[in-house]
Amino acid sequence: MNESFTDISQIGEFGLIARLNEILQPYRDSLIVKGIGDDAAVYIPAEGKVQVVTTDALIEGIHFDLTYVSMRNLGWKSMVVNLSDLCAMLATPRYALITVAIPRKISVEMMENLYLGIKSACNEFNFALIGGDTTTTFGNMAISVTMIGEADKDIIPYxxxxxxxxxxxxxxxxxxxxxxxxxxxxxxxxxxxxxxxxxxxxxxxxxxxxxxxxxxxxxxxxxxxxxxxxxxxxxxxxxxxxxxxxxxxxxxxxxxxxxxxxxxxxxxxxxxxxxxxxxxxxxxxxxxxxxxxxxxxxxxxxxxxxxxxxxxxxxxxxxxxxxxxxxxxxxxxxxxxxxxxxxxxxxxxxxxxxxx
Ligand SMILES: Nc1ncnc2c1ncn2[C@@H]1O[C@H](COP(=O)(O)OP(=O)(O)OP(=O)(O)O)[C@@H](O)[C@H]1O
Ligand SMILES: Cc1ncc(C[n+]2csc(CCOP(=O)(O)O)c2C)c(N)n1
Ligand SMILES: [Mg+2]
Known part of the structure; x- marks a missing residue:
């Protein structure tokens, strides 16, 4: 790996969130009243649709191994495992929330690459990441994603x-x-x-x-x-x-x-x-x-x-x-x-x- 390794402590939790948010922007959706940046995100649900919500986590050692997965693909896959659940409900994805537990072996650059993978999923499947939570861990890396979609109530297959x-x-x-x-x-x-x-x-x-x-x-x-x-x-x-x-x-x-x-x-x-x-x-x-x-x-x-x-x-x-x-x-x-x-x-x- 010839990429530099910036320790996250150099920019801190809030510096990291700001850097990651920059990667995700701009995302235009007039139904998002408040995205990343406040105590909670706010959006206007689409009229006549039902909201469909799912959550799925990827844990280092259980779902992925950092010796062979790129951070970019990991970001992509953390979205896809949730998108696929919405897909199986014949729902359209709208919003995602992510929680990351980041061990100290992960650098700022690696997190940026994770978010480039997330961003490409956002672009490809037309949804926005509107919030999350960032924590460190003495254990393995963990990523938990919650995704919100919308669907026509009468066609959802259970x-x-x-x-x-x-x-x-x-x-x-x-x-x-x-x-x-x-x-x-x-x-x-x-x-x-x-x-x-x-x-x-x-x-x-x-x-x-x-x-x-x-x-x-x-x-x-x-x-x-x-x-x-x-x-x-x-x-x-x-x-x-x-x-x-x-x-x-x-x-x-x-x-x-x-x-x-x-x-x-x-x-x-x-x-x-x-x-x-x-x-x-x-x-x-x-x-x-x-x-x-x-x-x-x-x-x-x-x-x-x-x-x-x-x-x-x-x-x-x-x-x-x-x-x-x-x-x-x-x-x-x-x-x-x-x-x-x-x-x-x-x-x-x-x-x-x-x-x-
Ligand atoms: N710890 C939990 N507490 C409450 N509900 C849960 C919990 N774990 C799973 N569920 C619920 O159980 C149901 C089945 O979940 P499951 O994780 O098997 O489905 P899935 O997300 O399609 O599977 P996968 O995780 O393999 O993608 C879902 O309704 C899910 O919300
Ligand atoms: C390192 C490593 N070891 C094993 C596997 C295989 N694996 C892990 S979770 C899962 C089912 C889906 O998970 P969930 O039910 O949590 O959505 C499968 C098939 C892997 N991907 N990486
Ligand atoms: Mg499923």
Missing amino acids: RSGAKIGDYICVTGTLGLSYAGLKILLREKKKFLESEDKQNFKPNFEPFLKAIEKHLKPVPRFDIANKLKDLKVKVNSMIDISDGLSSDLLHICRQSNVGAEIYETSLPVDELVKKIAKDEFNEDYLPYVLNGGEDYELLFTVSESELKKLDPLYSDVKVIGRILDREQGIRLIREDKSEVDLEAGGWDHFKIKFEGR
Whole structure:
């Protein structure tokens, strides 16, 4: 790193807030009465809409590792994990609040880069960061973001809305983020074990698509907006943060239904298969079912709506059906055998994740 390291103590908490605020400005939104600078932010809610609020944190060591993540990507991702939750409610993002706990190893320049990542998310998805809180920590870095969006009350799809007979759909492909994380952690391990750290070159090039998906995920507003434009009635929806298996189970439990998904229909990038097999000698299926952090959308629609999804055929795949609760939640394997789908995705209190 050839960037200079200015200790935050040189400008202090309020100097830092002023510097970070400069990065975010100007942001023009006539509905913001007061942004950063007072005891609280003030905005005028849009008429005829409901407010949709979510919060999500990223913790060093749990969600990211400063040895491989850039501060810019970290800023971006801290916004995206929240944007994706709004997206899954078919809401439009408006405002964000951020709390950062900053260890002393972080410099002013690093915080500025974090905010450049935040700013690019603000620009890309058209929302403003209107406040936050800054503290230091003797422990790991922590970032907590709260995001406020707005939506048309009548079209919000809840986790509880899946109906028997619905088609289960997923956007994009699954497993890339986890595959990227596996490569990042492997190269980190190699770096730590290498004797000549100065000249260590990580082998990232063949895996960039997966690494990028992990470090710089994109919320699927493109699809959410098309679903709205095409007036598709979405019965239930969730974004895939913990992993397909766990997130589908959330829908099933809350909707009081069962489900079947077909192994042969799961959208998988060839790179996931290649990384699992060639790099780790593993089956790729757990990457797809349990990997998480793809921030794709999982949703269900009734048969009558299916035709409306035709224009989205390259980005949305049908992977299964919603069944009666008594039929359980199962995966139909390639050989037509059936297995119960377990919640194998990320659980903060059941981490048995190797490679860290
Ligand atoms: N500590 C908590 N106190 C109160 N409510 C909580 C708490 N943690 C989560 N929730 C609520 O539980 C529900 C599910 O939260 P969860 O974090 O699983 O969803 P998510 O944000 O989509 O997942 P992810 O964190 O993986 O993105 C949400 O309504 C959330 O507000
Ligand atoms: C260093 C490191 N180790 C492991 C992971 C994997 N991981 C962490 S949290 C999470 C689920 C989403 O979190 P939440 O439910 O809090 O939104 C996943 C898949 C990572 N990203 N970085
Ligand atoms: Mg979510």
